[in-house]
Amino acid sequence: MIVKATTYGWKIIYHRAHALLAAQLAGQWRHQDVPVRLYETLAAISHHDDLEKEWEEDILTEAGAPKDFTLNSDTDADAGVEKLAELAKNALYRGRWVALLISMHISRLNEPNRGKSSKLDKVLDEQLQNQQRWRKELGIKKEEVDAAYVFMQWCDRLSLILCQQELPDDERFLEISKGPNGQRYDIMQHRDNLVTVKPWPFQEEQFTVNVEACDLFQVKFESNTELAQALQKAPINVLEWTFVKS
Template sequence: MIVNLEQDGWQVIYHRAHALLAAQLAGQWRRKDAPPRLYETVAAISHHDDLEREWEGNELTRAGTPLDFTLEQGTSVEQLSEQIESSRYRGRWVTLMTSMHISRLTEPSRGTSKELDKFLDEQLELQQQYQKELEIPKEDVDAAYAFMQWCDRLSLILCQQKLPEDERALEVSKGPDGKRYDVIQFRDNRVTIRPWPFEDEEFTVNVETCKLSQVKFDSNTELREALQQAPIEVLEWTFEKR
């Protein structure tokens, strides 16, 4: 989960909610410049964090505070395999995008265990197999995954409250066209992307957050109950072409 410290406690955003925000952004992309198999790619974006089940695992730091995902110790090969298997229900394209995402995040850990190395090798084989079966050029597959990564990155910038102050630009990442895109928040709190990649000249996206007033917790059970009873706040961002 994404955890932001506030003056009156914690703001918690579930990873699946962050993924849904990424899908909202993807759905706004200019249609004529959209990557291949847009709707299936949006489905992959929306479900790419289905592995995260914040009510089931350990979500506390050693100090008893809610655990932000950047502090997590990693995910087991069993869990990663489960996510790949789950994505198969949505078809080969969604599985391909999910596999590429897991590969990108996990490849830096290659060499830490034989089990992980075997899993990573299997993902590369799966990606080659599905690309061949779907008869889609490698450059189109790469463009679609760059699009997925771009939407995921922008969603994280918003959820982690990382929009720069003073109308400064922050690079999101390269888009499916290979171009650099920057995000800027203006003093009126409206947001723009340069160059503008979206269909409409103005739109609003949102994400739901849980507000926790309790700072520390004695157990995951206590945190889970607090999250399930916490007030919900909707965060909104209005994007505008400027």
């Protein structure tokens, strides 16, 4: 989950909600430049964090605060190997294209940890084998798959920037990442809170996206159960961003 400290406690955005925001952004992309198999790609984007089940997991730091996803340790990574394998397998329910993109996402995030765990290495090897097989079975070029994944990664990154509230002050630009065409994109928030991206990659000249967040009015929790219960009872507010071409 994505955790932001507030003056009253914490603001929490679930990872699945962040993925849905990424899919909203993907759906706004300029129609003539969308990757192949767009709707399946949107499904992969919206479901790429389906392994996260915050109410059922260890979501507390040693200090008793909600644990932001960036604080995961090597122990968390080891415990998550089976979850990764399950995510890759379950993605097949939506088809090989969705499974292929999610498998590539698993590889990108976890290949830097190769060699730290034999179980993880086995899962990573399986991903590479599956990716090669699915590309062949689908009859699609690697370049097209790579472009679709870069598109997915770009939308994921932009969603994280918004959810983590990383937009700079004073109308300064922040790099998002390179898009599927190799072009670098930057984001900036105006003083009136309208947001723009340069160069403009979207179909419409103005649109609004949103994500739901939970507000916790308690700083410290004694157990995962207490925090999970607080999250399920917490008031929810909708965070919105309006994008404009400028």
